[in-house]
Amino acid sequence: MAYELAPLPYDYAALEPFIDSETMHLHHDKHHQAYINNVNAALANHPDLAAKSVDDLVRGLASVPEDIRGAVRNNGGGHSNHSMFWSIMAPANAGGGGAPTGAIADQIAKDFGDFESFKTAFNGAAAKQFGSGWGWLVFEGGKLKIMTTANQDSPLSQGLYPILGNDVWEHAYYLKYQNKRPDYLAAWWNVVNWAEVNKRFATAKG
Numbered sequence: 094m095a096y097e098l099a100p101l102p103y104d105y106a107a108l109e110p111f112i113d114s115e116t117m118h119l120h121h122d123k124h125h126q127a128y129i130n131n132v133n134a135a136l137a138n139h140p141d142l143a144a145k146s147v148d149d150l151v152r153g154l155a156s157v158p159e160d161i162r163g164a165v166r167n168n169g170g171g172h173s174n175h176s177m178f179w180s181i182m183a184p185a186n187a188g189g190g191g192a193p194t195g196a197i198a199d200q201i202a203k204d205f206g207d208f209e210s211f212k213t214a215f216n217g218a219a220a221k222q223f224g225s226g227w228g229w230l231v232f233e234g235g236k237l238k239i240m241t242t243a244n245q246d247s248p249l250s251q252g253l254y255p256i257l258g259n260d261v262w263e264h265a266y267y268l269k270y271q272n273k274r275p276d277y278l279a280a281w282w283n284v285v286n287w288a289e290v291n292k293r294f295a296t297a298k299g
């Protein structure tokens with residue numbers, strides 16, 4: 094069955110002023126939709142693969158036939174990454190922003206000292222990702238770890254579960270922040286949905 098684009102779980106303007114409505118329209122309706130269209134096209138003759146969840150598809154890249162593996166890596170990755178991305182954000186009136194809560198707050202304190210130090214480390218790594226890619230938080234060997242990937246590569250393909258991730262493709266921020274990626278990275282924490290991040294942290298811990 095073909096993948097479909099889920100509606101945003103909030104209004105396009107809900108993350109203003111940190112992420113503007115026009116960016117959300119283009120990013121969700123055009124960019125995310127294009128990843129879905131392209132992965133569906135790549136899988137048109139592979140119903141066994143199309144039956145998988147997109148996360149399982151990206152986890153199992155090695156078993157994807159070579160002639161479509163690149164398309165699946167880029168576009169299946171794009172679908173998986175953006176589905177995660179919309180879900181881990183929320184407007185302030187739905188719990189977005191502020192300090193981390195729950196188990197992830199405790200783990201951040203343990204592994205990074207405090208939230209400010211964690212944000213500095215995450216934003217620094219994401220700012221340095223050359224070109225398009227993502228900054229990620231994963232849990233490996235009993236510790237939180239910050240990593241980055243290029244393009245639409247997912248930690249899932251490395252056997253890691255993304256607890257949170259921020260999109261540093263220019264399409265994610267250029268209309269509002271232009272070349273100032275660090276300003277976007279700093280502002281983004283105002284829309285992080287820590288309740289959802291805690292759910293993902295529980296999954297990452299297994």
Ligand code: MN
Pocket residue numbers: 120124175260262264265
């Ligand atoms: Mn994107």
